[in-house]
Amino acid sequence: MAKHDTPMLDELEKGPWPSFVSDIKRQAEKNPDCWDILGQLELSYRDKITHWKHGGIVGVFGYGGGIVGRYSDVPKQFPGVEHFHTVRVNQPASKYYSTENLRALMDLWEKHGSGMTNMHGSTGDIVLLGCRTEALEPFFWDLTHELGQDLGGSGSNLRTPANCLGQSRCEWSCFDTEEACHHLTMHYQDEIHRPAFPYKFKFKFSGCPNDCVAALARSDFAVIGNWKDDIRIDQAAVKEYVAGNIPSNGGAHSGRDWGAFDIKKEVLDLCPTECMWMEGDELKIDNSECTRCMHCINVMPRALRPGKVQGASINIGAKAPILDGAQFATLIIPFIEVTAENEFENVIEVIENIWDWWMEVGKNRERVGETMQRVGLPTFIKVMGLDPIPQHVREPRSNPYVFWQEEEVPGGFDRDVEEFRKRHAA
Amino acid sequence: MGMSDDEIKAAIIEKAKKSPKPQLYIKDFYKCDPDTKPRKIKNLANALVREGELMFWSSGSTTMYARPDRIKNEEGDEGIN
Numbered sequence: 161m162a163k164h165d166t167p168m169l170d171e172l173e174k175g176p177w178p179s180f181v182s183d184i185k186r187q188a189e190k191n192p193d194c195w196d197i198l199g200q201l202e203l204s205y206r207d208k209i210t211h212w213k214h215g216g217i218v219g220v221f222g223y224g225g226g227i228v229g230r231y232s233d234v235p236k237q238f239p240g241v242e243h244f245h246t247v248r249v250n251q252p253a254s255k256y257y258s259t260e261n262l263r264a265l266m267d268l269w270e271k272h273g274s275g276m277t278n279m280h281g282s283t284g285d286i287v288l289l290g291c292r293t294e295a296l297e298p299f300f301w302d303l304t305h306e307l308g309q310d311l312g313g314s315g316s317n318l319r320t321p322a323n324c325l326g327q328s329r330c331e332w333s334c335f336d337t338e339e340a341c342h343h344l345t346m347h348y349q350d351e352i353h354r355p356a357f358p359y360k361f362k363f364k365f366s367g368c369p370n371d372c373v374a375a376l377a378r379s380d381f382a383v384i385g386n387w388k389d390d391i392r393i394d395q396a397a398v399k400e401y402v403a404g405n406i407p408s409n410g411g412a413h414s415g416r417d418w419g420a421f422d423i424k425k426e427v428l429d430l431c432p433t434e435c436m437w438m439e440g441d442e443l444k445i446d447n448s449e450c451t452r453c454m455h456c457i458n459v460m461p462r463a464l465r466p467g468k469v470q471g472a473s474i475n476i477g478a479k480a481p482i483l484d485g486a487q488f489a490t491l492i493i494p495f496i497e498v499t500a501e502n503e504f505e506n507v508i509e510v511i512e513n514i515w516d517w518w519m520e521v522g523k524n525r526e527r528v529g530e531t532m533q534r535v536g537l538p539t540f541i542k543v544m545g546l547d548p549i550p551q552h553v554r555e556p557r558s559n560p561y562v563f564w565q566e567e568e569v570p571g572g573f574d575r576d577v578e579e580f581r582k583r584h585a586a
Numbered sequence: 587m588g589m590s591d592d593e594i595k596a597a598i599i600e601k602a603k604k605s606p607k608p609q610l611y612i613k614d615f616y617k618c619d620p621d622t623k624p625r626k627i628k629n630l631a632n633a634l635v636r637e638g639e640l641m642f643w644s645s646g647s648t649t650m651y652a653r654p655d656r657i658k659n660e661e662g663d664e665g666i667n
């Protein structure tokens with residue numbers, strides 16, 4: 161039985177889509193505290209202001225992350241949500257679960273918390289919504305001892321790393337995203353559980369430029385699978401596609417008749433760098449111009465595959481709009497080998513190079529992408545010990561000034577003024 | 587070489603006691619010894635949390651450090667604990 165009148169929330173149950181309001185009502189039948197979530201939200205809609213208070217000292221002993229303190233600012237009216245802390249639990253790589261594990265997790269959460277969840281939060285974690293401060297330690301004990309699972313990151317910590325399912329299911333993955341994500345999660349436990357930085361820092365791993373975890377948009381450090389050599393072409397399969405014997409895009413567009421497959425219209429003309437053409441019935445690619453957009457491979461997966469020399473590109477500095485607008489990550493390292501054989505040593509070296517610099521130069525609450533923007537890409541590339549390459553350049557310069565570094569000028573910036581004045585009187 | 591670990595820890599505690607605001611960013615502690623690497627200072631501040639000298643305060647997106655006695659008063663004033 162509903163505890164509060166919620167006419168505005170009820171409207172949100174009327175559309176054709178699943179409704180979070182219906183979900184909360186269903187859970188409230190089990191756990192009456194949840195009626196107060198709806199009551200407080202209805203009040204917020206009426207007052208046009210949030211009634212959640214942010215932050216505080218909640219946590220479990222020894223951890224500086226994984227639990228986000230939330231309190232109601234109207235606890236007398238809604239005692240069920242007086243404390244409503246969020247718990248982030250580190251998800252397994254690729255989010256593979258056994259139903260046994262899911263059931264155990266849900267039982268644990270009904271025991272200690274509200275039973276409300278968000279599978280998964282945008283960082284990737286299992287998000288358990290709403291529990292009281294005194295329930296945190298018992299919950300954490302059971303989570304770690306019974307399920308062998310651990311909290312994820314929050315605050316100024318390394319956030320829970322996430323990956324696409326990579327080589328476990330996908331033929332395009334250019335490195336083992338699960339291994340990389342798992343290894344670095346274990347390697348950086350201290351940074352995940354305790355604050356380490358001026359602000360949050362996120363890793364994400366996608367096996368190819370399709371970037372199914374949206375690493376490019378959502379992580380400070382995006383590792384995106386890539387190849388160095390040529391796209392592999394099976395010319396016989398190309399002919400099959402052209403003849404209409406293999407459906408394009410793996411049959412994804414079969415719900416409607418789009419007409420006969422037209423390789424010119426659907427592939428060649430859509431290549432963003434215009435580096436593909438037909439010579440008779442042979443498909444040609446100028447690989448040095450290919451920007452790895454994946455379009456042609458997505459359309460004709462049986463004819464085209466990523467090259468054989470595989471690794472990843474590292475893109476740094478994406479973020480959501482907080483101080484300035486949202487931004488995508490910037491390509492910094494076009495190709496790096498990513499392999500468990502060296503325990504990801506070369507990737508770790510790049511990460512720590514960034515951290516050492518950002519911890520010193522980054523301002524409070526400044527994401528690394530904002531620090532990069534503030535100092536400028538040329539400075540950042542220098543800090544990283546890299547040589548600038550054409551891929552670092554976004555557009556031709558419009559600024560006619562050239563600023564030389566002292567070491568680029570023969571003899572440096574010191575000069576003999578006396579000598580100069582002999583030729584040019586003051 | 588900069589200060590010893592114990593000297594840095596003492597300086598961190600001193601700073602957390604005297605700062606106008608009870609919560610401090612990790613960066614505020616870097617100045618305790620400019621010759622020591624930020625990651626080392628971070629590790630020492632986190633050690634002080636384990637020892638009970640400091641406490642984490644988190645908004646959810648940012649984490650700050652405070653003396654337990656100073657932060658508890660703050661929260662008490664706001665009526666949340």
Ligand code: HEM
Pocket residue numbers: none
């Ligand atoms: C806080 C004070 C000042 C700031 C922040 C400032 C900032 C700047 C900046 C950013 C530029 C452009 C530099 C570039 O081309 O990359 C500039 C140019 C210039 N400033 Fe200032 N400025 C300040 C004070 C002054 C004063 C007091 C004077 C003269 C008495 C002055 C004279 C100039 C001149 C002549 C230029 C053009 C230089 C050139 O391109 O030939 N500035 N200033």
Ligand code: HEM
Pocket residue numbers: none
């Ligand atoms: C009869 C006196 C002057 C003459 C004929 C003169 C002439 C010029 C000329 C032809 C330019 C180049 C403009 C261009 O190419 O865009 C220039 C630039 C400049 N003059 Fe003068 N000038 C005179 C006095 C002064 C004085 C008294 C000052 C400062 C107190 C001054 C400061 C500058 C500056 C800062 C520039 C660079 C402007 C820029 O491009 O940012 N000039 N002047």
Ligand code: SF4
Pocket residue numbers: 324325326330331332333334366367368369370371372373385
């Ligand atoms: S990002 Fe690429 S490798 Fe990973 S699942 Fe998506 S298509 Fe496959």
Ligand code: SF4
Pocket residue numbers: 430431432433434435436445449450451452453454455456457
């Ligand atoms: S991957 Fe993209 S850029 Fe490269 S050849 Fe195919 S369509 Fe062109």
